[in-house]
Amino acid sequence: MKKFLFIVFVLLLVVSIYSIYGFAVEKERLTIWTEKSFAPEADQAFNDIVNRYALDNGIDVEVTNISWGEFVTKLVAAIEVKATPDICMIDNGATMQYEFADLLVNVSDVWKETIKQNGEPLPVVQMDATVNGQQYSIPMSVMTHLLFARKDLLDIKGLEVPQTWEDVLSASKSIYNPPSVYGYGLPLGKTKDAENFLTQILWAFGMRTVAEDGKTVVFNSPETVKGLKFIAELAKYAPPGIAGWDDSGDNKAYQSEVVAFVTNSGTIYKWMLEEKPDLVQKTRLVLTPSGPAGRQNIASMRSMAIFKNSKYVETAKKLLSYIMKPENYEMWLSGYGGYYAPAYYGTMNKPYWSDPIRKLFMENAKYGHGIGWPGPMTVPAREVYSNMLITEMVQMVVVQGKKPEEAVSAIAKRIEEIYARY
Amino acid sequence: MNRMIKKFTLDNDNMLGFLLLLPLLVVILGLIVYPLFSVIWLSLNEKTLGMPLQFVGFRNFFALVRNEIFYKTVLNTFLYTIVGVFFKLFYGMIIALFLNQQFRARNYVRGFLLLPWAVPAIVSSLTWRWIYDDMNGVLNFILMKLHIFDLPVCWLANASTALPSVMAVSIWRHAPFFGITLLAALQSIPKELYEAADVDGASKWQKFWNVDLPGISAVLTVVTLIGIIWTFNEFQIVYVLTNGGPAHASEVFSTLSYQTGIKSLRLGEAAAISLMFLPFIGILITITTNWLLRKE
Numbered sequence: 001m002k003k004f005l006f007i008v009f010v011l012l013l014v015v016s017i018y019s020i021y022g023f024a025v026e027k028e029r030l031t032i033w034t035e036k037s038f039a040p041e042a043d044q045a046f047n048d049i050v051n052r053y054a055l056d057n058g059i060d061v062e063v064t065n066i067s068w069g070e071f072v073t074k075l076v077a078a079i080e081v082k083a084t085p086d087i088c089m090i091d092n093g094a095t096m097q098y099e100f101a102d103l104l105v106n107v108s109d110v111w112k113e114t115i116k117q118n119g120e121p122l123p124v125v126q127m128d129a130t131v132n133g134q135q136y137s138i139p140m141s142v143m144t145h146l147l148f149a150r151k152d153l154l155d156i157k158g159l160e161v162p163q164t165w166e167d168v169l170s171a172s173k174s175i176y177n178p179p180s181v182y183g184y185g186l187p188l189g190k191t192k193d194a195e196n197f198l199t200q201i202l203w204a205f206g207m208r209t210v211a212e213d214g215k216t217v218v219f220n221s222p223e224t225v226k227g228l229k230f231i232a233e234l235a236k237y238a239p240p241g242i243a244g245w246d247d248s249g250d251n252k253a254y255q256s257e258v259v260a261f262v263t264n265s266g267t268i269y270k271w272m273l274e275e276k277p278d279l280v281q282k283t284r285l286v287l288t289p290s291g292p293a294g295r296q297n298i299a300s301m302r303s304m305a306i307f308k309n310s311k312y313v314e315t316a317k318k319l320l321s322y323i324m325k326p327e328n329y330e331m332w333l334s335g336y337g338g339y340y341a342p343a344y345y346g347t348m349n350k351p352y353w354s355d356p357i358r359k360l361f362m363e364n365a366k367y368g369h370g371i372g373w374p375g376p377m378t379v380p381a382r383e384v385y386s387n388m389l390i391t392e393m394v395q396m397v398v399v400q401g402k403k404p405e406e407a408v409s410a411i412a413k414r415i416e417e418i419y420a421r422y
Numbered sequence: 423m424n425r426m427i428k429k430f431t432l433d434n435d436n437m438l439g440f441l442l443l444l445p446l447l448v449v450i451l452g453l454i455v456y457p458l459f460s461v462i463w464l465s466l467n468e469k470t471l472g473m474p475l476q477f478v479g480f481r482n483f484f485a486l487v488r489n490e491i492f493y494k495t496v497l498n499t500f501l502y503t504i505v506g507v508f509f510k511l512f513y514g515m516i517i518a519l520f521l522n523q524q525f526r527a528r529n530y531v532r533g534f535l536l537l538p539w540a541v542p543a544i545v546s547s548l549t550w551r552w553i554y555d556d557m558n559g560v561l562n563f564i565l566m567k568l569h570i571f572d573l574p575v576c577w578l579a580n581a582s583t584a585l586p587s588v589m590a591v592s593i594w595r596h597a598p599f600f601g602i603t604l605l606a607a608l609q610s611i612p613k614e615l616y617e618a619a620d621v622d623g624a625s626k627w628q629k630f631w632n633v634d635l636p637g638i639s640a641v642l643t644v645v646t647l648i649g650i651i652w653t654f655n656e657f658q659i660v661y662v663l664t665n666g667g668p669a670h671a672s673e674v675f676s677t678l679s680y681q682t683g684i685k686s687l688r689l690g691e692a693a694a695i696s697l698m699f700l701p702f703i704g705i706l707i708t709i710t711t712n713w714l715l716r717k718e
Binding site: 012072073079098101179188189190240241242243244246252253256383386388399 | 554580686
């Protein structure tokens, strides 16, 4: 019996060791993580492009589409255990943050080739991809948020489609008729949408987190207080549950015709075309409204980066170049229905983008800023953004009933603490 | 060589026993001891994403003590745990006493009552999110149809209702587990004790107090302890329903730790949050274990 147990033990040991090392046969195999987007056609197009390359070049490529909600969680874990994918989709500000930790491969050579083929990039994407004059990611798309306005409801009240935030507020007051219809669907849950939309309203009222040097915190200002008071007023005419909305809250509110206005990317438009064409007829899309400090919006960008842990950096670069070939890049972007604007002027000039709605998304992208604006994108700017401090500040006023001045002061202190650490 | 191996293994009971236990020891060391000490070490360091560790001693803990949100989180977590475990026990006991009776289709009812616990937390939480929804939720629909409210209630978006709403889901989900466990304990009480109580003319309440409760006290204690640990560390339900909001109204340790570590990328501070009340849980476990061992 003892002999039998001993033999079983040794066998188990051998099998365990073999399973760890025995199958680790060196084979060129790339892993790619991308966002599982709102458009399955775009995800499919991307997979097709990559699979075609893999087939032609005799390599294995594994593409994993991950919903954005889980993406950061998975990537953080992967970075910490040094098990990052070879190529990974990243969002705005991430290039700076990951390069700060020396995680990314310099892809300036791919960048030059991409520009040669697709034209000059938008300034905001160039800023996002560049660290100390070198490029560490290849921009793919820019998503900005248009104002979706219910023309039918405005017509009933004899109002024009709003062009400014003040117009949105006054129209919201007129249309407000709870519980059937509310004004502007202002997301206020601790989500990325809320952080983006609230930031761009505050920017339009003159709020700036830092000065142009990207270091001096100037958040606590009369402009920030004014903008915050305006948002608090706007929230009075929004559905009562906005503080509990997730990223789809504003989409659902507009799709179920409960709100008269939302700002959103192409997701709602694509949904309306497919599921509720009559709502398209009732809707007018206009550029992000302007405020006393102009028309400002936050550019949500998607880029592709190669992690330094990759064993196949050169192959990854070649694949990235292949994805960015104009025919592939356009095929991929068109999968989104054209509601993600291209990152390059050359692509913008192609016939596909001459459609009025697509043109509008592209036009809006030109007003897009990166996080940390008017300064450069920096690691503390990214941390402020990731902490969703703007949303927290608005919640303090709208949910907790704090005075706007107090809320601004409290958040300014937290922003200063973050900047002081770098 | 073969003789030496034989001498050190087959002829030596202790050595063979140790060898056979070795895989388990490796698993315990690898999956419990190592991660625990890693978290403790991480909490004593400043660690941001992808950067090397920088030893800072107890600075992360001191930073938490100075943080206003942390105090709110402590209060919420204790409220969530104490109220939650109390009601889980209360409803669990009702379920157990009910299922301990003889009635038709008792087994089906038992299975049915276990459903909330058997369904994955993420699925039931998303369902509850829809139930609570202010615009399309079935709860508001019913309450408004019954004219209890004129306007929808924002269960998850209101600072005063968010935490109780999340607690209700946690109680709904875990009470069946308490119920089934207590039922198993109730069924192990010898029938003779009830017969003796009947002979003495004991009322139902007296039987519950003098027979049921002492008979299930050990299980009740263990189940309470497990309940406290689970509820204290609950993440999925809170994360899906409110993500700790609005304005930290339902923030608990697990969501604050996630927010600090994964969203804000301050991994050292996140580790400190999760460890802050480890001594409290440790003391609780020690007291309960000692009490149980003394009883045995």
